[in-house]
Amino acid sequence: MMIISLMSLILFTICSIMMIISFIISKKSFMDREKASPFECGFDPKSSSRLPFSLHFFLIAVIFLIFDVEITLLIPMILTIKISNLINYSLVMSFFILILLIGLYHEWNQGALNWTN
Template sequence: MEKVMVSVFISVMLCFVLLLVGLVLGMFGFVVGREKSSPFECGFDPVGSSRVPFSLRFFLLAVIFVVFDVEIVLLFPAVMVIGGLSMWIDGYLTLFFLLVLLFGGVIHEWREGSLEWES
């Protein structure tokens, strides 16, 4: 128990030190001028606007990817213990509920058309 407390203390102190370093470095203001605030395109003058609208469908697909990437992280520990008897019935029910919820999300996205690559 004492080793855990020491490691937690060291982690918290490291976070505070990094926070303070960032604050101190941030107090030295950066030079803001016409050159610093203009977009840079290989030394040439910018062509067009730097605020180009992006596809909303691409954004939604990226969000879906992040959600299902996180669910893989949530499922990985369950897959590691599912073969043994160390997982009780509430663990199986929780895993089943998570899988039903994720499958329902996939069905919803499929019906909505967010998983279509064309059009």
């Protein structure tokens, strides 16, 4: 028990020292307006370098990723139906699909699934 405590203390000390050193080394120098602006052949930029991003498109992409991950969780459950207890399997699968449907209803009710407003 003493060895584990000693090793944990040494590991914590080494990690803390490395984090402090990296924090000190990564200090950025003073940034002025000229250094932060984009360079266009020595002239001031004609337009903003940032392109407008559609927040609605981002929400649709996040919803797609969430449901895509949930599908990847459902596929192994389908493959393990032969080796699992049917009652437990049915409860877990029903609860999982219920959570998916509640989430889908919530997104639909909030209007996140409407492409145009």
